[in-house]
Amino acid sequence: MAKKVLLRVYGMTCDDCVAHVKNGLEKIGKNVDVSLDGNAVLDIDNDFDPYKIPSLDVFNGRYKAQVKEIKDD
Protein backbone atom coordinates (compact mmCIF):
# COMPACT_ATOMS: atom_id res chain seq x y z
CA MET A 1 0.00 0.00 0.00
CA ALA A 2 1.46 3.28 -0.98
CA LYS A 3 -1.18 5.91 -1.37
CA LYS A 4 -4.03 7.30 0.67
CA VAL A 5 -6.80 8.79 -1.45
CA LEU A 6 -9.43 11.18 -0.15
CA LEU A 7 -12.64 11.28 -2.15
CA ARG A 8 -15.78 13.34 -2.28
CA VAL A 9 -18.72 11.04 -3.03
CA TYR A 10 -22.05 12.37 -4.32
CA GLY A 11 -25.48 10.75 -4.34
CA MET A 12 -25.42 8.82 -1.02
CA THR A 13 -28.63 9.27 0.96
CA CYS A 14 -28.69 6.37 3.44
CA ASP A 15 -26.54 3.79 5.21
CA ASP A 16 -27.20 1.30 2.42
CA CYS A 17 -25.63 3.72 -0.04
CA VAL A 18 -22.60 4.04 2.21
CA ALA A 19 -22.27 0.26 2.40
CA HIS A 20 -22.65 -0.03 -1.38
CA VAL A 21 -19.93 2.55 -2.08
CA LYS A 22 -17.65 1.01 0.55
CA ASN A 23 -18.11 -2.37 -1.08
CA GLY A 24 -17.22 -0.95 -4.48
CA LEU A 25 -14.10 0.75 -3.19
CA GLU A 26 -12.93 -2.37 -1.36
CA LYS A 27 -12.48 -4.02 -4.76
CA ILE A 28 -9.41 -1.85 -5.34
CA GLY A 29 -8.39 -0.56 -1.92
CA LYS A 30 -7.93 -1.26 1.76
CA ASN A 31 -8.84 0.57 4.96
CA VAL A 32 -11.87 1.98 3.20
CA ASP A 33 -13.87 4.46 5.22
CA VAL A 34 -17.00 6.05 3.75
CA SER A 35 -19.29 8.45 5.57
CA LEU A 36 -22.75 9.67 4.74
CA ASP A 37 -21.55 13.30 4.61
CA GLY A 38 -19.85 12.39 1.29
CA ASN A 39 -16.29 11.90 2.46
CA ALA A 40 -14.40 8.70 1.74
CA VAL A 41 -10.84 7.60 2.27
CA LEU A 42 -8.95 4.49 1.19
CA ASP A 43 -5.48 3.13 0.65
CA ILE A 44 -4.47 1.92 -2.79
CA ASP A 45 -1.46 0.23 -4.34
CA ASN A 46 1.10 2.36 -6.05
CA ASP A 47 0.34 0.78 -9.41
CA PHE A 48 -3.33 1.76 -9.34
CA ASP A 49 -3.97 5.20 -10.86
CA PRO A 50 -5.97 7.10 -8.21
CA TYR A 51 -7.60 9.22 -10.90
CA LYS A 52 -9.29 6.06 -12.19
CA ILE A 53 -11.29 5.68 -8.96
CA PRO A 54 -14.21 7.86 -10.18
CA SER A 55 -14.49 5.48 -13.18
CA LEU A 56 -15.06 2.39 -11.02
CA ASP A 57 -18.29 0.45 -11.60
CA VAL A 58 -19.77 1.64 -8.32
CA PHE A 59 -19.64 5.23 -9.62
CA ASN A 60 -21.22 4.36 -12.96
CA GLY A 61 -24.78 4.99 -11.88
CA ARG A 62 -26.29 6.98 -9.06
CA TYR A 63 -23.08 7.69 -7.13
CA LYS A 64 -20.31 9.92 -8.42
CA ALA A 65 -16.85 10.46 -6.99
CA GLN A 66 -14.27 13.21 -7.20
CA VAL A 67 -10.64 12.79 -6.18
CA LYS A 68 -9.95 15.34 -3.44
CA GLU A 69 -6.43 14.58 -2.41
CA ILE A 70 -3.73 11.95 -2.90
CA LYS A 71 -1.23 11.42 -0.10
CA ASP A 72 1.84 9.24 -0.30
CA ASP A 73 1.91 6.96 2.74
Place this chain on the structure above:
Amino acid sequence: MTEYDLGIIGYGAAGFAAAIRASELTYNGMKIALIGHGDIGGTCVNRGCVPSKYLIEASKQLFSSKNPLYPGIKSSAEINFNELMSSLRNFVSKAREEKYINVIKNFGNIDIYKGKAHFVSKNEVMVNSEKIKATNFIIATGSRPYIPENIDNYVTSDDIWSIDELPRKLAIIGSGAVAMEMAYAFSNLGSEVYVFNRSDHVLKNFDNDISRLLIEHMKNLGVKFIFGDINKADDDYVISDKKYDGFDKILVATSRVPNIDINLDAASVNYRHGIIVDDHLRTSNKMIYAAGDCVEQRLQLETLAGREGVTAVENILGFDKSIDFRSIPWVVFTEPNVASVGLTENQLKDYKKRVIELKNVVKSSILMQDGIVKMLTDKNGTVLGVQAFAPYAAEFIAEAASVIRKQGSYNDFIETMHVFPTVSESIKITAQSFIRDISKMSCCME
Protein backbone atom coordinates in the same frame (compact mmCIF):
# COMPACT_ATOMS: atom_id res chain seq x y z
CA MET B 1 -10.65 31.72 2.51
CA THR B 2 -13.67 29.84 1.14
CA GLU B 3 -13.39 26.22 -0.01
CA TYR B 4 -15.24 24.61 -2.89
CA ASP B 5 -15.41 21.26 -4.64
CA LEU B 6 -15.10 22.99 -7.99
CA GLY B 7 -13.90 26.45 -9.01
CA ILE B 8 -14.85 27.61 -12.50
CA ILE B 9 -13.06 30.66 -13.85
CA GLY B 10 -15.27 32.29 -16.46
CA TYR B 11 -19.05 32.45 -16.64
CA GLY B 12 -19.48 32.23 -20.41
CA ALA B 13 -20.74 29.24 -22.40
CA ALA B 14 -18.05 26.83 -21.20
CA GLY B 15 -18.25 27.89 -17.55
CA PHE B 16 -22.04 27.83 -17.42
CA ALA B 17 -22.31 24.45 -19.13
CA ALA B 18 -19.74 23.04 -16.71
CA ALA B 19 -21.53 24.45 -13.64
CA ILE B 20 -24.92 23.10 -14.70
CA ARG B 21 -23.63 19.64 -15.67
CA ALA B 22 -21.69 19.36 -12.41
CA SER B 23 -24.82 20.23 -10.45
CA GLU B 24 -26.91 17.78 -12.45
CA LEU B 25 -24.51 14.87 -11.94
CA THR B 26 -24.14 15.46 -8.22
CA TYR B 27 -27.79 16.24 -7.38
CA ASN B 28 -26.67 19.82 -6.64
CA GLY B 29 -24.25 18.35 -4.13
CA MET B 30 -21.09 19.79 -5.62
CA LYS B 31 -20.22 23.15 -4.08
CA ILE B 32 -19.20 25.39 -6.96
CA ALA B 33 -17.61 28.85 -7.20
CA LEU B 34 -18.45 30.37 -10.59
CA ILE B 35 -16.15 33.33 -11.15
CA GLY B 36 -16.32 35.91 -13.90
CA HIS B 37 -16.17 39.55 -14.72
CA GLY B 38 -18.24 41.75 -16.99
CA ASP B 39 -21.71 40.71 -18.09
CA ILE B 40 -22.76 37.23 -17.01
CA GLY B 41 -22.98 34.82 -19.96
CA GLY B 42 -19.70 35.90 -21.55
CA THR B 43 -19.12 36.52 -25.24
CA CYS B 44 -21.88 34.55 -26.97
CA VAL B 45 -24.94 36.14 -25.48
CA ASN B 46 -23.53 39.62 -24.85
CA ARG B 47 -21.11 40.37 -27.67
CA GLY B 48 -21.02 37.38 -30.01
CA CYS B 49 -23.50 34.92 -31.48
CA VAL B 50 -26.69 36.55 -30.20
CA PRO B 51 -26.26 40.24 -31.16
CA SER B 52 -24.54 39.34 -34.44
CA LYS B 53 -27.32 36.98 -35.52
CA TYR B 54 -29.96 39.55 -34.51
CA LEU B 55 -28.25 42.19 -36.63
CA ILE B 56 -27.83 39.80 -39.56
CA GLU B 57 -31.50 38.76 -39.55
CA ALA B 58 -32.65 42.39 -39.31
CA SER B 59 -30.31 43.36 -42.13
CA LYS B 60 -31.62 40.52 -44.31
CA GLN B 61 -35.15 41.73 -43.83
CA LEU B 62 -34.23 45.26 -44.82
CA PHE B 63 -32.32 44.06 -47.86
CA SER B 64 -35.03 41.74 -49.12
CA SER B 65 -37.72 44.35 -48.51
CA LYS B 66 -35.74 46.79 -50.62
CA ASN B 67 -34.91 44.17 -53.25
CA PRO B 68 -37.88 41.87 -53.80
CA LEU B 69 -36.89 38.90 -55.94
CA TYR B 70 -40.21 37.86 -57.43
CA PRO B 71 -41.81 39.53 -60.44
CA GLY B 72 -44.85 41.62 -59.60
CA ILE B 73 -43.73 42.62 -56.12
CA LYS B 74 -42.74 46.20 -55.50
CA SER B 75 -41.78 47.46 -52.07
CA SER B 76 -39.70 49.96 -50.20
CA ALA B 77 -38.24 49.96 -46.72
CA GLU B 78 -36.51 52.39 -44.41
CA ILE B 79 -34.20 51.89 -41.50
CA ASN B 80 -34.10 53.66 -38.16
CA PHE B 81 -30.71 52.34 -37.07
CA ASN B 82 -30.89 53.86 -33.61
CA GLU B 83 -34.16 52.04 -32.93
CA LEU B 84 -32.82 48.79 -34.39
CA MET B 85 -29.73 48.90 -32.18
CA SER B 86 -31.75 49.67 -29.09
CA SER B 87 -34.01 46.67 -29.86
CA LEU B 88 -30.88 44.55 -30.31
CA ARG B 89 -29.56 45.60 -26.91
CA ASN B 90 -32.94 44.89 -25.32
CA PHE B 91 -32.95 41.44 -26.90
CA VAL B 92 -29.47 40.75 -25.55
CA SER B 93 -30.48 41.88 -22.02
CA LYS B 94 -33.56 39.66 -22.15
CA ALA B 95 -31.58 36.65 -23.39
CA ARG B 96 -28.96 37.22 -20.68
CA GLU B 97 -31.66 37.48 -18.04
CA GLU B 98 -33.65 34.43 -19.21
CA LYS B 99 -30.84 32.10 -20.19
CA TYR B 100 -28.22 32.95 -17.60
CA ILE B 101 -29.25 35.13 -14.64
CA ASN B 102 -32.56 33.32 -14.02
CA VAL B 103 -31.15 29.88 -14.79
CA ILE B 104 -28.35 30.11 -12.26
CA LYS B 105 -30.84 31.08 -9.53
CA ASN B 106 -32.08 27.46 -9.66
CA PHE B 107 -28.80 26.19 -8.28
CA GLY B 108 -28.28 26.81 -4.58
CA ASN B 109 -24.95 24.98 -4.77
CA ILE B 110 -23.39 27.60 -7.07
CA ASP B 111 -21.92 30.83 -5.67
CA ILE B 112 -21.20 33.58 -8.19
CA TYR B 113 -18.10 35.73 -7.71
CA LYS B 114 -17.70 38.89 -9.77
CA GLY B 115 -14.11 39.86 -10.35
CA LYS B 116 -10.90 38.92 -12.13
CA ALA B 117 -9.28 35.76 -10.85
CA HIS B 118 -5.65 34.73 -10.89
CA PHE B 119 -3.97 31.65 -9.48
CA VAL B 120 -1.89 32.01 -6.34
CA SER B 121 -1.16 28.29 -5.94
CA LYS B 122 -2.04 24.95 -7.52
CA ASN B 123 -5.51 24.98 -5.99
CA GLU B 124 -6.21 28.57 -5.00
CA VAL B 125 -7.21 31.73 -6.83
CA MET B 126 -7.58 35.31 -5.68
CA VAL B 127 -10.71 37.19 -6.72
CA ASN B 128 -10.73 40.82 -5.69
CA SER B 129 -9.16 40.35 -2.25
CA GLU B 130 -10.77 37.00 -1.51
CA LYS B 131 -8.95 33.68 -1.66
CA ILE B 132 -10.90 30.77 -3.12
CA LYS B 133 -9.68 27.21 -2.74
CA ALA B 134 -11.12 24.35 -4.79
CA THR B 135 -10.48 20.65 -5.26
CA ASN B 136 -10.70 21.00 -9.04
CA PHE B 137 -10.65 24.06 -11.25
CA ILE B 138 -11.99 24.48 -14.77
CA ILE B 139 -10.47 27.41 -16.63
CA ALA B 140 -13.04 28.85 -19.03
CA THR B 141 -11.76 32.37 -19.52
CA GLY B 142 -12.63 32.70 -23.22
CA SER B 143 -10.89 34.90 -25.74
CA ARG B 144 -10.70 38.53 -26.81
CA PRO B 145 -10.21 40.33 -30.13
CA TYR B 146 -6.62 40.46 -31.34
CA ILE B 147 -5.50 43.93 -32.36
CA PRO B 148 -2.54 44.25 -34.74
CA GLU B 149 0.05 46.83 -33.64
CA ASN B 150 -0.38 49.36 -36.42
CA ILE B 151 -4.09 49.97 -35.86
CA ASP B 152 -5.54 52.74 -33.65
CA ASN B 153 -8.95 54.24 -32.91
CA TYR B 154 -11.07 51.30 -33.93
CA VAL B 155 -14.04 49.32 -32.71
CA THR B 156 -14.21 45.54 -32.25
CA SER B 157 -17.00 43.00 -31.93
CA ASP B 158 -16.88 43.83 -28.20
CA ASP B 159 -18.15 47.39 -28.61
CA ILE B 160 -19.79 47.66 -32.06
CA TRP B 161 -23.13 46.85 -30.39
CA SER B 162 -23.29 50.21 -28.62
CA ILE B 163 -23.21 52.36 -31.77
CA ASP B 164 -26.39 54.26 -32.61
CA GLU B 165 -25.53 55.67 -35.98
CA LEU B 166 -25.16 53.54 -39.08
CA PRO B 167 -21.60 53.97 -40.38
CA ARG B 168 -21.94 55.49 -43.84
CA LYS B 169 -18.57 54.01 -44.78
CA LEU B 170 -17.14 51.11 -42.79
CA ALA B 171 -13.69 49.49 -42.93
CA ILE B 172 -13.50 45.90 -41.69
CA ILE B 173 -10.07 44.42 -41.10
CA GLY B 174 -9.98 40.63 -41.14
CA SER B 175 -11.39 37.67 -43.05
CA GLY B 176 -12.78 35.26 -40.48
CA ALA B 177 -16.38 34.52 -39.61
CA VAL B 178 -16.86 37.71 -37.58
CA ALA B 179 -15.45 39.91 -40.36
CA MET B 180 -17.58 38.25 -43.05
CA GLU B 181 -20.78 38.34 -41.00
CA MET B 182 -20.33 42.00 -40.07
CA ALA B 183 -19.48 42.95 -43.67
CA TYR B 184 -22.60 41.16 -44.84
CA ALA B 185 -24.89 42.73 -42.21
CA PHE B 186 -23.64 46.31 -42.53
CA SER B 187 -23.69 46.12 -46.31
CA ASN B 188 -27.33 44.99 -46.19
CA LEU B 189 -28.10 47.83 -43.79
CA GLY B 190 -26.72 50.36 -46.26
CA SER B 191 -23.11 50.99 -45.21
CA GLU B 192 -20.44 51.16 -47.87
CA VAL B 193 -18.24 48.30 -46.66
CA TYR B 194 -14.55 47.74 -47.40
CA VAL B 195 -12.96 44.47 -46.24
CA PHE B 196 -9.18 44.61 -45.82
CA ASN B 197 -7.29 41.34 -45.65
CA ARG B 198 -3.71 40.24 -46.09
CA SER B 199 -4.49 37.38 -48.51
CA ASP B 200 -7.21 36.86 -51.09
CA HIS B 201 -8.53 33.82 -49.19
CA VAL B 202 -11.29 34.45 -46.66
CA LEU B 203 -12.42 31.99 -43.96
CA LYS B 204 -9.15 30.13 -43.52
CA ASN B 205 -10.78 26.84 -42.46
CA PHE B 206 -12.70 26.56 -45.74
CA ASP B 207 -11.46 25.37 -49.12
CA ASN B 208 -10.69 27.83 -51.90
CA ASP B 209 -13.85 27.15 -53.91
CA ILE B 210 -16.11 28.18 -51.02
CA SER B 211 -13.93 31.16 -50.16
CA ARG B 212 -14.05 32.35 -53.78
CA LEU B 213 -17.82 31.92 -54.00
CA LEU B 214 -18.34 33.93 -50.84
CA ILE B 215 -16.10 36.75 -52.03
CA GLU B 216 -17.90 36.87 -55.40
CA HIS B 217 -21.28 36.88 -53.69
CA MET B 218 -20.29 39.65 -51.28
CA LYS B 219 -18.85 41.69 -54.13
CA ASN B 220 -22.18 41.40 -55.93
CA LEU B 221 -23.82 42.81 -52.82
CA GLY B 222 -21.49 45.80 -53.04
CA VAL B 223 -18.78 44.86 -50.52
CA LYS B 224 -15.30 45.92 -51.66
CA PHE B 225 -12.33 43.65 -50.92
CA ILE B 226 -8.84 45.10 -50.64
CA PHE B 227 -6.15 42.42 -50.40
CA GLY B 228 -2.62 43.08 -49.14
CA ASP B 229 -0.75 44.03 -45.98
CA ILE B 230 -2.04 46.92 -43.93
CA ASN B 231 0.66 49.44 -43.12
CA LYS B 232 -1.47 51.61 -40.89
CA ALA B 233 -5.08 52.15 -39.93
CA ASP B 234 -6.31 54.94 -37.69
CA ASP B 235 -9.71 56.48 -37.02
CA ASP B 236 -10.91 57.13 -40.59
CA TYR B 237 -8.26 55.76 -42.90
CA VAL B 238 -6.53 52.50 -43.82
CA ILE B 239 -3.25 52.39 -45.71
CA SER B 240 -2.82 49.20 -47.72
CA ASP B 241 -1.76 49.26 -51.40
CA LYS B 242 -2.82 52.93 -51.15
CA LYS B 243 -4.62 55.15 -48.70
CA TYR B 244 -8.36 54.54 -48.28
CA ASP B 245 -10.10 57.19 -46.20
CA GLY B 246 -13.39 58.73 -45.20
CA PHE B 247 -14.40 55.83 -42.94
CA ASP B 248 -16.83 56.49 -40.10
CA LYS B 249 -15.60 53.42 -38.28
CA ILE B 250 -12.83 50.85 -38.49
CA LEU B 251 -13.92 47.44 -37.21
CA VAL B 252 -11.01 45.17 -36.31
CA ALA B 253 -11.94 41.49 -36.65
CA THR B 254 -8.60 39.86 -37.39
CA SER B 255 -8.76 36.97 -34.92
CA ARG B 256 -9.31 36.23 -31.24
CA VAL B 257 -6.67 35.40 -28.64
CA PRO B 258 -7.24 33.15 -25.61
CA ASN B 259 -7.43 34.91 -22.22
CA ILE B 260 -4.67 33.23 -20.28
CA ASP B 261 -3.28 36.08 -18.17
CA ILE B 262 -4.33 34.42 -14.90
CA ASN B 263 -0.91 33.47 -13.54
CA LEU B 264 -1.02 29.92 -14.89
CA ASP B 265 2.57 29.34 -13.76
CA ALA B 266 1.48 29.42 -10.12
CA ALA B 267 -0.88 26.54 -10.89
CA SER B 268 1.66 24.59 -12.98
CA VAL B 269 -0.62 24.81 -16.01
CA ASN B 270 1.20 24.72 -19.34
CA TYR B 271 0.25 27.09 -22.15
CA ARG B 272 1.50 28.44 -25.44
CA HIS B 273 -0.89 30.55 -27.45
CA GLY B 274 -3.76 29.07 -25.39
CA ILE B 275 -4.03 26.54 -22.57
CA ILE B 276 -2.66 23.13 -23.50
CA VAL B 277 -4.98 20.23 -22.69
CA ASP B 278 -5.05 16.49 -23.41
CA ASP B 279 -7.96 14.68 -25.10
CA HIS B 280 -9.82 14.79 -21.81
CA LEU B 281 -9.41 18.58 -21.49
CA ARG B 282 -7.04 18.08 -18.59
CA THR B 283 -4.13 20.50 -18.26
CA SER B 284 -0.60 19.71 -17.09
CA ASN B 285 -1.99 20.06 -13.55
CA LYS B 286 -4.10 16.91 -13.12
CA MET B 287 -6.66 18.71 -10.95
CA ILE B 288 -7.19 21.56 -13.43
CA TYR B 289 -9.14 21.36 -16.69
CA ALA B 290 -9.76 23.96 -19.38
CA ALA B 291 -12.67 24.46 -21.76
CA GLY B 292 -13.78 26.82 -24.51
CA ASP B 293 -11.99 29.62 -26.34
CA CYS B 294 -9.11 29.78 -23.84
CA VAL B 295 -7.93 26.33 -24.98
CA GLU B 296 -5.31 26.05 -27.70
CA GLN B 297 -7.52 24.70 -30.51
CA ARG B 298 -8.55 25.40 -34.09
CA LEU B 299 -12.19 26.34 -33.60
CA GLN B 300 -13.80 28.92 -31.33
CA LEU B 301 -17.50 28.18 -31.09
CA GLU B 302 -20.26 28.47 -28.54
CA THR B 303 -21.27 24.86 -29.06
CA LEU B 304 -17.72 23.63 -28.69
CA ALA B 305 -17.21 25.72 -25.54
CA GLY B 306 -20.40 24.30 -24.02
CA ARG B 307 -19.51 20.74 -24.97
CA GLU B 308 -16.03 21.14 -23.53
CA GLY B 309 -17.39 22.55 -20.26
CA VAL B 310 -19.65 19.51 -19.94
CA THR B 311 -16.88 17.10 -20.93
CA ALA B 312 -14.40 18.56 -18.42
CA VAL B 313 -16.87 18.07 -15.58
CA GLU B 314 -17.75 14.56 -16.72
CA ASN B 315 -14.08 13.63 -16.76
CA ILE B 316 -13.52 15.03 -13.28
CA LEU B 317 -16.28 12.62 -12.25
CA GLY B 318 -14.71 9.67 -14.03
CA PHE B 319 -16.48 9.54 -17.42
CA ASP B 320 -13.44 9.25 -19.73
CA LYS B 321 -14.91 11.47 -22.50
CA SER B 322 -13.23 13.38 -25.30
CA ILE B 323 -14.32 15.78 -28.04
CA ASP B 324 -14.88 14.40 -31.52
CA PHE B 325 -13.28 17.20 -33.51
CA ARG B 326 -14.20 15.50 -36.81
CA SER B 327 -17.87 16.14 -36.36
CA ILE B 328 -18.10 19.73 -35.15
CA PRO B 329 -20.37 21.70 -37.47
CA TRP B 330 -19.84 25.39 -37.86
CA VAL B 331 -21.42 28.12 -39.89
CA VAL B 332 -20.82 31.65 -41.11
CA PHE B 333 -24.24 33.27 -41.14
CA THR B 334 -24.01 35.25 -44.34
CA GLU B 335 -26.85 34.49 -46.76
CA PRO B 336 -26.31 31.99 -48.32
CA ASN B 337 -24.81 30.43 -45.19
CA VAL B 338 -21.34 28.99 -45.34
CA ALA B 339 -21.29 25.71 -43.41
CA SER B 340 -18.75 23.03 -42.74
CA VAL B 341 -18.25 19.82 -40.84
CA GLY B 342 -15.36 17.37 -40.91
CA LEU B 343 -12.27 17.56 -43.04
CA THR B 344 -11.66 19.85 -46.01
CA GLU B 345 -9.80 19.17 -49.25
CA ASN B 346 -6.85 21.15 -47.86
CA GLN B 347 -6.57 18.63 -45.03
CA LEU B 348 -6.98 15.45 -47.11
CA LYS B 349 -4.75 13.59 -49.56
CA ASP B 350 -6.72 10.58 -50.83
CA TYR B 351 -10.41 11.23 -51.12
CA LYS B 352 -13.40 11.18 -53.43
CA LYS B 353 -15.32 14.35 -54.04
CA ARG B 354 -18.70 15.37 -55.36
CA VAL B 355 -19.89 18.94 -55.73
CA ILE B 356 -23.39 19.88 -56.79
CA GLU B 357 -24.69 23.28 -57.74
CA LEU B 358 -27.88 24.39 -56.08
CA LYS B 359 -29.58 24.87 -59.43
CA ASN B 360 -30.17 21.11 -59.13
CA VAL B 361 -32.22 21.64 -55.99
CA VAL B 362 -35.81 22.72 -56.56
CA LYS B 363 -36.19 24.70 -53.33
CA SER B 364 -33.04 26.72 -54.03
CA SER B 365 -34.41 27.60 -57.45
CA ILE B 366 -37.67 28.69 -55.85
CA LEU B 367 -35.67 30.82 -53.42
CA MET B 368 -33.67 32.13 -56.40
CA GLN B 369 -30.45 31.41 -54.57
CA ASP B 370 -27.26 29.85 -55.91
CA GLY B 371 -24.58 27.94 -54.10
CA ILE B 372 -22.87 24.57 -53.86
CA VAL B 373 -22.67 21.55 -51.60
CA LYS B 374 -19.48 19.51 -51.51
CA MET B 375 -19.05 16.05 -50.02
CA LEU B 376 -15.73 14.29 -49.43
CA THR B 377 -15.47 10.57 -48.72
CA ASP B 378 -12.78 7.93 -48.45
CA LYS B 379 -12.54 5.18 -51.07
CA ASN B 380 -15.23 3.13 -49.30
CA GLY B 381 -17.72 5.98 -49.27
CA THR B 382 -17.30 6.89 -45.59
CA VAL B 383 -18.08 10.57 -45.32
CA LEU B 384 -15.09 12.66 -44.23
CA GLY B 385 -16.35 16.19 -44.74
CA VAL B 386 -19.21 18.30 -46.03
CA GLN B 387 -19.07 21.97 -46.93
CA ALA B 388 -21.94 24.06 -48.15
CA PHE B 389 -22.55 27.52 -49.49
CA ALA B 390 -26.30 27.38 -49.38
CA PRO B 391 -29.38 29.03 -47.90
CA TYR B 392 -30.42 27.40 -44.60
CA ALA B 393 -27.17 25.41 -44.47
CA ALA B 394 -26.97 26.27 -40.74
CA GLU B 395 -30.19 24.32 -40.27
CA PHE B 396 -29.13 21.16 -42.09
CA ILE B 397 -25.35 20.82 -41.60
CA ALA B 398 -26.04 18.93 -38.34
CA GLU B 399 -27.33 16.04 -40.48
CA ALA B 400 -23.86 15.71 -41.96
CA ALA B 401 -22.33 16.04 -38.48
CA SER B 402 -24.43 13.12 -37.33
CA VAL B 403 -23.39 10.90 -40.26
CA ILE B 404 -19.70 11.81 -39.82
CA ARG B 405 -19.89 11.17 -36.07
CA LYS B 406 -21.21 7.68 -36.73
CA GLN B 407 -18.65 7.16 -39.49
CA GLY B 408 -21.51 6.68 -41.92
CA SER B 409 -21.35 6.64 -45.71
CA TYR B 410 -23.03 8.73 -48.43
CA ASN B 411 -25.70 6.01 -48.45
CA ASP B 412 -26.90 7.26 -45.07
CA PHE B 413 -27.95 10.51 -46.74
CA ILE B 414 -29.55 8.71 -49.67
CA GLU B 415 -31.49 6.28 -47.52
CA THR B 416 -32.77 9.00 -45.18
CA MET B 417 -35.93 10.51 -46.60
CA HIS B 418 -35.72 14.27 -46.88
CA VAL B 419 -38.62 16.68 -47.06
CA PHE B 420 -39.43 17.91 -50.55
CA PRO B 421 -38.88 20.68 -51.45
CA THR B 422 -36.16 21.79 -49.04
CA VAL B 423 -32.62 23.02 -49.39
CA SER B 424 -31.64 20.17 -47.06
CA GLU B 425 -32.23 17.85 -50.01
CA SER B 426 -29.05 19.29 -51.48
CA ILE B 427 -27.06 17.07 -49.13
CA LYS B 428 -28.96 13.98 -50.29
CA ILE B 429 -28.55 14.96 -53.95
CA THR B 430 -24.80 15.46 -53.43
CA ALA B 431 -24.68 11.94 -51.97
CA GLN B 432 -26.72 10.60 -54.91
CA SER B 433 -24.17 12.10 -57.28
CA PHE B 434 -21.73 9.42 -56.07
CA ILE B 435 -23.94 6.75 -57.66
CA ARG B 436 -25.69 8.39 -60.62
CA ASP B 437 -25.65 11.30 -63.01
CA ILE B 438 -27.92 13.77 -61.24
CA SER B 439 -28.53 15.76 -64.42
CA LYS B 440 -30.58 12.74 -65.56
CA MET B 441 -32.52 12.52 -62.34
CA SER B 442 -36.07 13.79 -61.74
CA CYS B 443 -36.68 15.59 -58.49
CA CYS B 444 -38.74 12.68 -57.12
CA MET B 445 -35.82 10.24 -57.48
CA GLU B 446 -35.04 8.66 -54.14
